[in-house]
Amino acid sequence: MRLEGGRESQNVEDRRGRGMGGRGRGRGGMVVGGGLGTVVLLVLALLFGVDPGVIMSGGGPMPQAPAPSAVERGAPPADDAGGRFASRVLAETEDVWNPIFQSLGRRYQEPVLVLYSGAVQSACGVAQAQVGPFYCPGDSKVYIDLDFMADLQRKVGASGDFAAAYIIAHEVGHHVQNQLGVLQRVEALKRQASQAEANSLQVRVELQADCLAGLWARRAHEARQILERGDIEEGLNAAAAVGDDRLQRQARGYVVPESFTHGSSAQRARWFRAGLESGRLESCDTFAPERL
Template sequence: MKWRGRRRSTNVLDQRGQGASRGGGFGRSRAGGMGRHFQIPRGRGGKVSFSGILIMIALFAIAYYLNGDGSGGSGGGFTTSGPSQNLTAEQKAAQDEMAEFTAVVLADTEDVWNPLLPEAFGQEYREPKLVLFTGGVDSGCGFASSAVGPFYCPAGERIYLDLDFFSELLNRFNVEGDFAPAYVIAHEVGHHVQTVLGISAQVREAKSEVGKVAGNKLSVMQELQADCFAGVWANRADGISQILEPGDIQEAMNAAEAIGDDTLQRQAGRNVVPDSFTHGTSAQRQRWFMKGYQTGDPLQCDTYSARTL
């Protein structure tokens, strides 16, 4: 990815080394609000309705009571093994470089979503803050350790990221390249887009009305939409600033494959339990990222009324 020497966002808050008071993933939008009809603004004050969602909720609720709670393992996004301690000068320089990289990627998301949200949805974009932390952080959604991986909190509209996570991409998940972490950041910004549009609030309310299996299905839809929004960002950012280099999209696809719920459950030595998925399979995550990237159109990211995920 071409990122050196480019504009850095002023919305990065560097809290590395400051510590936090106590103990709460890539891809997970923590706590957030949700409305029943899955409507988001579109055009000049019109509405787009995610048709069929109430029917789906009813069907999922029926399936929940017929099939049980789907226990047997929980899906999730990236998690990390914990922060590194006592950084050498070389390690600190490498982390500072990744902090600069993060600020450039966040700037790219601002350049994309500031004009695109009004164009596609008739909704002004609010730029999120991105907080860099070490070990653990107190957020508007409660305390979180670095082990949960990057996450977005609607309270305060902030993304939280421990830079050690980028080392985990390579060392634990064998995901190489700089575009993989860019995809991760763009995914978390995708959750912020959902918050601005009111989608997150609708999903949360709908989940409160159904059982665990149906709620997990809604979580999968929400996460796959964030993947699709990340793909839209890649398309639009390249159109604006020509950021992509050969192999970048494959790096994002490798990351999406590495953190599919089915892949993570197999790697943990557990049985694959689809009812427990909260983020989607590797194939689903790849497919929705590519749909966003190939179309560059956020209106194509309606996972809630898609016939198949």
């Protein structure tokens, strides 16, 4: 990716090395899994030999915390290549989603990217790094342990800088869904649904976030030529690498389709490509088709 010299987002909160200092906004809420996210928690726990019971806890109200200081909020240090890469990717998402929301007559409220190490406290509860990157609607923040994400990318075979950017863009896609009211509507439907129906709805949420990540890549490249040879293949490979079928086969040796919550490898790659090829929101309506 061509991000050198690009703008860095100021919506970065660096909590690395500070334990689980609480910064929630006093609201509980669901965690939305992401590119390598929390709904495939059991599979990732099996892959990494971690007890899934200790990865995510809580979800109740969190104490109000003061706003991050200028030191905690802003560009990572100059020698922090991973942090600055994530900050530039976040800036690229801001530069794409702000004008899209403007065209809809709406204001895009930019999410905050929280960089942490080991474990983190969010408005959705306490999470261990093994949960993978995730988005919390309760505080509108994306949470990433960069070291664990890199390890996880190696583990599932989703290497490359654009693969990492896809993961961040997918989590930001969940924020876009939150801003547009998609997550709220889906949660209301899930409360009245069977487990199988709830899983199916979650698959549509995740595939839409994949499509929104593809849309972002298309728009950012058109505006600033950020993609290089091989980047699209990296993105498609990353989407496929975290398909439920592939992760379940890796962890268990067999696949249980009715338990899917993110979609198959083929579905994830197909919807990422749909956003990438069209660059239009209308192409990311994963709730309309009967078959995904």
